Amino acid sequence: xxxxxxxxxxxxxxxxxxxxxxxxxxxxxxxxxxxxxxxxxxxxxxxxxxxxxxxxxxxxxxxxxxxxxxxxxxxxxxxxxxxxxxxxxxxxxxxxxxxxxxxxxxxxxxxxxxxxxxxxxxxxxxxxxxxxxxxxxxxxxxxxxxxxxxxxxxxxxxxxxxxxxxxxxxxxxxxxxxxxxxxxxxxxxxxxxxxxxxxxxxxxxxxxxxxxxxxxxxxxxxxxxxxxxxxxxxxxxxxxxxxxxxxxxxxxxxxxxxxxxxxxxxxxxxxxxxxxxxxxxxxxxxxxxxxxxxxxxxxxxxxxxxxxxxxxxxxxxxxxxxxxxxxxxxxxxxxxxx
Amino acid sequence: xxxxxxxxxxxxxxxxxxxxxxxxxxxxxxxxxxxxxxxxxxxxxxxxxxxxxxxxxxxxxxxxxxxxxxxxxxxxxxxxxxxxxxxxxxxxxxxxxxxxxxxxxxxxxxxxxxxxxxxxxxxxxxxxxxxxxxxxxxxxxxxxxxxxxxxxxxxxxxxxxxxxxxxxxxxxxxxxxxxxxxxxxxxxxxxxxxxxxxxxxxxxxxxxxxxxxxxxxxxxxxxxxxxxxxxxxxxxxxxxxxxxxxxxxxxxxxxxxxxxxxxxxxxxxxxxxxxxxxxxxxxxxxxxxxxxxxxxxxxxxxxxxxxxxxxxxxxxxxxxxxxxxxxxxxxxxxxxxxxxxxxxxxxxxxxxxxxxxxxxxxxxxxxxxxxxxxxxxxxxxxxxxxxxxxxxxxxxxxxxxxxxxxxxxxxxxxxxxxxxxxxxxxxxxxxxxxx
Numbered sequence: 001x002x003x004x005x006x007x008x009x010x011x012x013x014x015x016x017x018x019x020x021x022x023x024x025x026x027x028x029x030x031x032x033x034x035x036x037x038x039x040x041x042x043x044x045x046x047x048x049x050x051x052x053x054x055x056x057x058x059x060x061x062x063x064x065x066x067x068x069x070x071x072x073x074x075x076x077x078x079x080x081x082x083x084x085x086x087x088x089x090x091x092x093x094x095x096x097x098x099x100x101x102x103x104x105x106x107x108x109x110x111x112x113x114x115x116x117x118x119x120x121x122x123x124x125x126x127x128x129x130x131x132x133x134x135x136x137x138x139x140x141x142x143x144x145x146x147x148x149x150x151x152x153x154x155x156x157x158x159x160x161x162x163x164x165x166x167x168x169x170x171x172x173x174x175x176x177x178x179x180x181x182x183x184x185x186x187x188x189x190x191x192x193x194x195x196x197x198x199x200x201x202x203x204x205x206x207x208x209x210x211x212x213x214x215x216x217x218x219x220x221x222x223x224x225x226x227x228x229x230x231x232x233x234x235x236x237x238x239x240x241x242x243x244x245x246x247x248x249x250x251x252x253x254x255x256x257x258x259x260x261x262x263x264x265x266x267x268x269x270x271x272x273x274x275x276x277x278x279x280x281x282x283x284x285x286x287x288x289x290x291x292x293x294x295x296x297x298x299x300x301x302x303x304x305x306x307x308x309x310x311x312x313x314x315x316x317x318x319x320x321x322x323x324x325x326x327x328x329x330x331x332x333x334x335x336x337x338x
Numbered sequence: 339x340x341x342x343x344x345x346x347x348x349x350x351x352x353x354x355x356x357x358x359x360x361x362x363x364x365x366x367x368x369x370x371x372x373x374x375x376x377x378x379x380x381x382x383x384x385x386x387x388x389x390x391x392x393x394x395x396x397x398x399x400x401x402x403x404x405x406x407x408x409x410x411x412x413x414x415x416x417x418x419x420x421x422x423x424x425x426x427x428x429x430x431x432x433x434x435x436x437x438x439x440x441x442x443x444x445x446x447x448x449x450x451x452x453x454x455x456x457x458x459x460x461x462x463x464x465x466x467x468x469x470x471x472x473x474x475x476x477x478x479x480x481x482x483x484x485x486x487x488x489x490x491x492x493x494x495x496x497x498x499x500x501x502x503x504x505x506x507x508x509x510x511x512x513x514x515x516x517x518x519x520x521x522x523x524x525x526x527x528x529x530x531x532x533x534x535x536x537x538x539x540x541x542x543x544x545x546x547x548x549x550x551x552x553x554x555x556x557x558x559x560x561x562x563x564x565x566x567x568x569x570x571x572x573x574x575x576x577x578x579x580x581x582x583x584x585x586x587x588x589x590x591x592x593x594x595x596x597x598x599x600x601x602x603x604x605x606x607x608x609x610x611x612x613x614x615x616x617x618x619x620x621x622x623x624x625x626x627x628x629x630x631x632x633x634x635x636x637x638x639x640x641x642x643x644x645x646x647x648x649x650x651x652x653x654x655x656x657x658x659x660x661x662x663x664x665x666x667x668x669x670x671x672x673x674x675x676x677x678x679x680x681x682x683x684x685x686x687x688x689x690x691x692x693x694x695x696x697x698x699x700x701x702x703x704x705x706x707x708x709x710x711x712x713x714x715x716x717x718x719x720x721x722x723x724x725x726x727x728x729x730x731x732x733x734x735x736x737x738x739x740x741x742x743x744x745x746x747x748x749x750x751x752x753x754x755x756x757x758x759x760x761x762x763x764x765x766x767x768x769x770x771x772x773x
Contacts, residue, residue, distance in 0.1 A: 051448040054404060058441050064411050065437050068422050069430025076423040079415035083735050086416060090409045091748065097405035098752060105394050106759055107766030149734040158735055301427035301503075308505040309430055316438030323445045330449070330457070 001310035002300065008313045009066045010279075016059035017275065018181065018268055021174075023053050025182025027096065027124020028175060029201055030117075037197060041186070042117065046104055048189045052328055053100065057093070069309050073299030077287055078134075081143050085134045085162050092127030095119050125175065132174025136167030139227040139278075141288040166219050173212040177271055180205040184267040188260040199255060206248065213274075226288050230281055237277040244273035344739040345417045345732045350714070351742070354707055355749045356410055359403035359756075361706070364473035365529035365560070366396045371466040372556050378463060384549050391767045392553075395760065396469075397451055402756055404444070406749070417738070421721050421731035424500050428493055429483045431505035436479035443472035477525065478518040485513035488713065489582055490722050512582060516575045517713075523564045523571050524709060527669055528702030530561015535699020536764065542692035545768045551686075558695070561702065562673030568666055573628070580629035580637075583723060585648050586716040588640045591625055592656035600625040600637035605660065608653035613641055615656075649718040658711040665705035672698055 026045045030038050049056070067075040079086070096119070103116035137143065142161040146152055161167070183202035190198050220228025231237050247270050254262040285293035300306065339347075370392040377385035411433075415422045446468040453462045486492075492508030493500045534557040540550040580587045587593070593600060594613040602625040606618025626635040640648055649655055672695070679685040686692075721728040732738075 051452040054401065054444040055441065055448060057404075057408070058437070058444055061408055061411050061440070062437050064415075065430065065433050068415060068426035069434060070427070072423045072426045075415055075426065076419045079412075079419045079422070080733060080735065083416050083733065086412055087741055087744070090412055091744070093408055094405045094748065094752075097401050097408075098755070101398055101401040102755070102759060105397050107394070107762045154736065301430075305427040305430065305503050305505060309434060312431060312434045312438070316434065316441070320438060320441045320445070323442065327445050327448050330453075 001303075001307045002297075004310040005066060005070050005306055005313065008310075008317065009063065009070070012059045012062040012066065014272065014275065016056075016063060017177075018271060019052070019056035020059065021128065021178040021271070022181040022185045023049055023056055024096075024124050024128040024175070025178035025180065025205075026186065027121050027182075028128075028179040029182050029186065029198075029205075031121040031125055032179075032201075038117070040194060040197075042103075044186055044189055044194070048185065051330075052324075054097075055324055055327065057097070060093075066309070066313070070301050070306055071296055071299045072301055074286065074294065074296050077143070077145065077294060078138070080149075081145070081158065081161060082134050082137050084158055085130045085137060088130045089127055089134065092123045092130060096123035096127060099123065128175040128178045129171040132171035133162050133167050135174070136170030137162030138286060139170075139225075139282065139288050140164060140167050141226045141290065142167075143287060143289045145289050145294070166216070166223060166225055169212060169216045169219055173209065173216050176205060176209040176212045177274070180209050181267060181271060184263060187255060188264060195258075202255070210245075226293075227282055231277070234281055237281045240273045240277035240280070244270045244277070247273075339739050341736055341738050342729050342732050344742045346728065348738065348742040348745055349413065349417055350711075351749065352406065352410060352413060352745055353710065353714075355753065356403065356406040357706065357710065358703055359399050359406060360477065361525040361703075362529050362532070363396065363400040363403040364470070364477050365525050366392060366399065366533065367466060367470035367473060368560060369533060369553075369556050370396055371463060371470060373553070374463050374466060376552075378459060384552060387767070387770070388549055388553050391763060393451060394763055397447070398756060398759060400443075400447060402752060404440075407440070417733055418721065418731040419733050421726060424726070425486075425722060428500065428503050428505060428508045429486050431509040432479040432483040432486075435509075436476045436483075439472045439476035439479060443469055443476065446472060474522060478522060481518045481521045482509055482511070482514040484713075485517045486511045487721065488517070488717060488723050489513035490725050495725055513578065516571070516578045520568070520571045520575050520709070523568045524702070524706045526560050526564035527568060527666075528561075528706045530557050530559075530564060531669060531672070531695075531702040532699050534558035534561055535696050536760075538692040538695035538699075540764065540768065542689060542696060549767075554695070558673075558676050561669075562676045565666070565669040565673040565702075569670060572663070572666065576628055577631065583717070584638050585640070585643045586655075586713075587629060588638060588643070589649050589652050589655040589716050590659040590712055591637075592640075592652055593625065593637055594639045594641050596636065596639040596642045598626070598636045599623040599634045600629075602628065606656075608656050610652045646719065647724075649715055651715055651718075655712055655716045658708040658715070661708040662705045662712060665701045665708070669698065669702055669705070 026041070026049065030041045030045065033041055064075075067078070099116045099119035103113055103120060106112065106116070140161055142164060144152065144156055144160070146157075149157055180202065183198050183205045186198040187195060187202060217228055217231070219225075221232070247266055251263065251266045251270070254266060282288065282293075284295045284297045286296045287294035301309075370389055373385050373389040373392060376382070377389055415426075446465045449457065449465040450462065450469055453465060456462075457465070486508050489512040490508075491511045492504040492506070494502045534554050537550040537554040537557065541547050541554065576587070579590075591600075592603060592606070592608045592615045594615075599622070601623060602621045603615050604619040604621065606615040608615055623633040625637055627633045629635065629637055640652065676695075679691065717723060719727050719729065721731045
């Protein structure tokens with residue numbers, strides 16, 4: 001049953017990265033667009049993610065609940081040592097969520113729209129950066145786990161692990177991935193003239209992701225981060241990244257041929273491969289600390305808890321997944337014309 | 339302010355905020371589907387206009403509730419890591435089911451909001467019903483997790499270790515039913531009276547009277563029925579607390595001296611140092627009867643509990659309890675008044691009738707918040723009753739007070755923003771022509 005729970009954990013995290021990632025990315029694209037294109041993107045975003053965006057963001061709650069029920073020790077470290085970036089993520093999620101709804105459900109469309117739009121765009125950029133920073137903090141090797149927190153200074157206990165060049169680059173890298181996913185999604189939704197715009201955005205996003213990915217590895221290598229060093233020693237991880245990079249060629253081809261489904265599948269696969277590479281590099285030692293690492297499997301709850309959690313997840317999944325699938329299908333199949 | 343107080347204030351503040359939005363997001367879908375059903379049956383366009391304007395309200399409140407709920411799922415760990423480390427696996431059951439129910443709600447809402455003219459009529463309407471049912475289910479599940487903090491079960495606590503964890507037993511703890519029933523009725527009462535009050539004000543101002551009267555009737559019917567049933571549920575809760583958490587009962591009643599045939603105090607000023615209540619109205623033997631169903635039963639007083647197991651702020655618990663009961667009773671009478679006015683229709687011609695219901699609008703929510711203050715402050719100093727103290731659960735990270743200020747500003751702004759948006763919705767509705 002532990003594997004069922006781990007599967008749902010990985011599955012939920014993956015869906016969060018892909019679906020919510022594309023949502024965040026849509027806001028990032030809107031931020032980095034000219035004034036005219038912003039209005040256009042805003043309309044497209046509403047049409048594409050309107051019905052599903054709330055569901056997309058619930059995956060993070062599922063991830064959090066699985067962690068605290070199934071892996072309480074792991075959750076505890078995350079919550080104590082990465083309190084600050086997590087709080088900033090929450091701030092971003094809150095502002096972004098309300099801004100999205102306010103701008104579409106305000107009865108009057110007047111100047112306040114400018115404020116909602118601004119809130120939506122800024123929080124769309126900031127939130128994924130801090131999600132990435134939090135992950136960077138986990139693997140930075142700078143978390144100083146101690147039983148004696150009262151005598152540790154504030155900076156090294158609660159800030160050093162995430163406020164460093166490596167973690168920040170991981171944050172930017174993740175935001176880049178979000179923008180990449182969103183641009184691919186938007187290509188499929190746009191009409192002929194708009195397509196060119198999003199193809200251009202996709203190109204810029206791809207190049208940015210490659211540069212940022214390189215920077216993450218370079219900084220990690222120079223600073224001798226355990227995670228990066230073991231990445232270079234792991235042939236599977238390197239193989240997965242190379243494979244992901246090679247997929248750019250068929251991706252470009254399918255964009256050219258306007259194959260919507262294949263384009264999206266390829267882009268999704270690329271991101272999955274990147275995540276998988278990170279995963280094989282250091283699973284099950286998810287947290288790397290100043291003097292070792294924390295094995296997530298050693299923080300697992302008792303068998304009875306895992307059994308019940310697994311059953312709850314299977315039942316929940318059996319209800320949610322068909323519903324979600326139907327929701328996505330309904331609103332993709334039926335074109336909404338404004 | 340020390341870290342513990344800051345963490346408690348932040349938790350209290352975010353919960354107070356979240357509860358309002360969660361309740362509206364959970365109850366308003368029911369109003370919406372009733373109006374929708376009437377539109378389908380009568381094809382009276384007023385009902386369509388009403389359904390669509392309520393649906394905007396549902397969308398705004400749902401999202402505000404959802405994001406503040408997401409924040410809470412993190413805050414439980416961010417503020418109380420030691421509590422979650424041990425309690426997380428035990429109360430995981432209600433929370434994982436709540437996650438599932440909430441997910442269903444979000445999916446159904448996606449169908450409902452975007453399904454106009456695209457889905458088959460009946461299926462579309464039914465997705466609205468699912469929104470409501472899933473909302474109530476997730477509310478019940480979350481309250482069950484809170485019930486576990488009051489009536490911990492489903493584990494053995496030996497030498498500071500939690501063993502033999504049984505998540506199902508924890509879910510079905512002794513407090514879950516009374517608390518969930520009380521809260522669900524409270525949510526319907528509060529939202530029913532709040533929504534009805536807003537529409538009553540529009541009628542008072544003579545704007546779109548026909549539409550607002552229809553809206554008023556739908557909302558107040560839910561609110562009135564719940565308000566009339568609530569005292570029964572309150573009685574169950576009181577008897578339950580008397581058995582399980584006698585110290586909380588004593589704090590609620592500001593009952594200091596153990597005695598047989600204990601009186602019930604109405605109103606009064608608590609003097610905790612002297613251990614007495616002045617300026618109160620005393621009903622002889624009533625407390626014994628309400629708590630144990632026997633006029634001569636002994637009710638243990640606060641003085642006979644050791645200092646380290648009773649809440650510090652007795653006055654707050656007592657005043658909050660009085661507020662809840664007082665307002666609840668008032669709303670029950672208002673509910674009865676509404677049902678009488680259905681017979682005596684000339685009452686509704688009187689402007690003061692509408693003014694009255696407008697003035698009642700916020701009271702349900704005040705009662706509901708007061709009730710949560712009773713149950714939460716009344717459980718102190720424990721975070722898990724008789725097992726773990728709140729001070730042992732708080733995060734070791736100093737400076738929580740700044741995080742508290744941040745939430746204060748953020749949710750303060752959100753409250754203003756959402757209120758303003760609702761006013762704009764109403765203005766828009768009143769300025770629009772109903773075809």
